[in-house]
Amino acid sequence: MADDSTDASAVETARTQLDRALDYIDIPEGIVEELREPHKVHRVSVPIERDDGGRDVFVGYRSQHNNVRGPYKGGIRYQSDVDVGECIGLSMWMTWKCAVMDLPFGGGKGGIAVDPSDLSEAEYERLTRRFTEEIGEFVGPKRDVVAPDMGTDAQTMAWIMDEYSKETDETTPGVATGKPPVVGGSYGRAKAPGRSVATIAREAFDYYDRDLDGATVAVQGFGSVGANAASLLEEWGADVVAVSDVDGGIRDPDGLDIEAVKEAGDETNLVGDYDAPETVENGDLLTLDVDLLVPAAVGNALTSENADDVRAAVIVEGANGPTTITADDVFAERGIPVIPDILANAGGVTVSYFEWLQDINRRTWSEERVNDELEAEMTDAWDAVVSAYEDNDDATWREAAYVVALDRVTDAHEARGF
Numbered sequence: 001m002a003d004d005s006t007d008a009s010a011v012e013t014a015r016t017q018l019d020r021a022l023d024y025i026d027i028p029e030g031i032v033e034e035l036r037e038p039h040k041v042h043r044v045s046v047p048i049e050r051d052d053g054g055r056d057v058f059v060g061y062r063s064q065h066n067n068v069r070g071p072y073k074g075g076i077r078y079q080s081d082v083d084v085g086e087c088i089g090l091s092m093w094m095t096w097k098c099a100v101m102d103l104p105f106g107g108g109k110g111g112i113a114v115d116p117s118d119l120s121e122a123e124y125e126r127l128t129r130r131f132t133e134e135i136g137e138f139v140g141p142k143r144d145v146v147a148p149d150m151g152t153d154a155q156t157m158a159w160i161m162d163e164y165s166k167e168t169d170e171t172t173p174g175v176a177t178g179k180p181p182v183v184g185g186s187y188g189r190a191k192a193p194g195r196s197v198a199t200i201a202r203e204a205f206d207y208y209d210r211d212l213d214g215a216t217v218a219v220q221g222f223g224s225v226g227a228n229a230a231s232l233l234e235e236w237g238a239d240v241v242a243v244s245d246v247d248g249g250i251r252d253p254d255g256l257d258i259e260a261v262k263e264a265g266d267e268t269n270l271v272g273d274y275d276a277p278e279t280v281e282n283g284d285l286l287t288l289d290v291d292l293l294v295p296a297a298v299g300n301a302l303t304s305e306n307a308d309d310v311r312a313a314v315i316v317e318g319a320n321g322p323t324t325i326t327a328d329d330v331f332a333e334r335g336i337p338v339i340p341d342i343l344a345n346a347g348g349v350t351v352s353y354f355e356w357l358q359d360i361n362r363r364t365w366s367e368e369r370v371n372d373e374l375e376a377e378m379t380d381a382w383d384a385v386v387s388a389y390e391d392n393d394d395a396t397w398r399e400a401a402y403v404v405a406l407d408r409v410t411d412a413h414e415a416r417g418f
């Protein structure tokens, strides 16, 4: 059994989830063995010169889990606690996520163990360029396509694309997605994971005959995923009653004005300057009495420590891996549906796929087209997961999503014959 603390290892959680899904789908043992391990894991040293002339060396990783359905695909994260196990676990989730969405990609994930707030902008750029140099031979538009994750953004992707293009002597936008539109990024990519979280929440509420209009929502994490999910849920009539960033949260039982929260924030204090009636600790936000809880910050937010106290009617995972194995069991026992990350936040990689297509074709789609196509992809994926959920007695939503993904990955393995 995987560890259940806030330190639970992503790779252990991912492997346990895989084992559990095997109760619902028959897969040849050889393929299971392959899926339990990443194809390759690259570990690189990333030395940089500091602005004061000093030198520091950081450690970076790229885990390439599986490419049977297409090039490895997944984000790059800059965070002090990035380690090899986290990258492997996250790359496994990317394989399932791309398969749930039926995208022609496999799973990859990487990162650097660094606190980006300890770097000046120039140091951050040097780190990114050097990391790109180090992983350059393993990535590429047909090999492994990187994207943003925690601590990285569109500018990071532009630097990666630029450095890779210099090294290959060829402008290669397709090596990274999530870039600014001016260098081949897709309109709508930055908001896409939050948009998919909101879309899947809407579908889940519909499934359970709950009204999203007037529903109360708490969102942990006010970054790319959380803030955009909050905006859209508010636009669709929900009352977002609490949001938080790493320093804590704000609460208004009558509903926050999310656009005003965004305007009141800045780079270092995202939710702090909004004049809210109450503040809320990050941990307490997770146990508020709300209709919908969206953990959209870090992994292992919901553990055996707090699962019994969660009062939300529905949980939709915005972050990757926010629920430990034991917390999943508690929610299943208590009848609280948990709509998993590999479906709910998959809007990011789906629009990354649209971006990759736009880069290959050198043709830009409008934001309206991106959002329309994303809506269609998300509802198709939701329908596939609903079928698996209804066809498999006792399966959780996570297990149903795994069944959809594993079925597609296994078919590809069998067709390719390796």
Ligand SMILES: NC(=O)C1=CN([C@@H]2O[C@H](COP(=O)(O)OP(=O)(O)OC[C@H]3O[C@@H](n4cnc5c(N)ncnc54)[C@H](OP(=O)(O)O)[C@@H]3O)[C@@H](O)[C@H]2O)C=CC1
Binding pocket: 075, 148, 149, 150, 151, 152, 193, 220, 221, 222, 223, 224, 225, 226, 244, 245, 246, 247, 268, 270, 282, 296, 297, 298, 299, 318, 319, 320, 321, 345, 346, 348, 349
């Ligand atoms: N970006 C993407 O395309 C996708 C991201 N994801 C996943 O979503 C999650 C969030 O990613 P993203 O939105 O990109 O990241 P961001 O860096 O944009 O935002 C993260 C947010 O979480 C807050 N936060 C950080 N640590 C904690 C903590 N311990 N408790 C509460 N809040 C915290 C941050 O606060 P502060 O800013 O103050 O540090 C910030 O508000 C991650 O799990 C990521 O893997 C999933 C799919 C796609």
Ligand SMILES: O=C(O)CCC(=O)C(=O)O
Binding pocket: 073, 074, 075, 076, 097, 145, 146, 147, 148, 149, 177, 178, 320, 345, 346, 348, 349, 350, 352
């Ligand atoms: O857009 C992508 O390629 C992947 C984003 C990501 O890392 C994720 O979905 O977790």
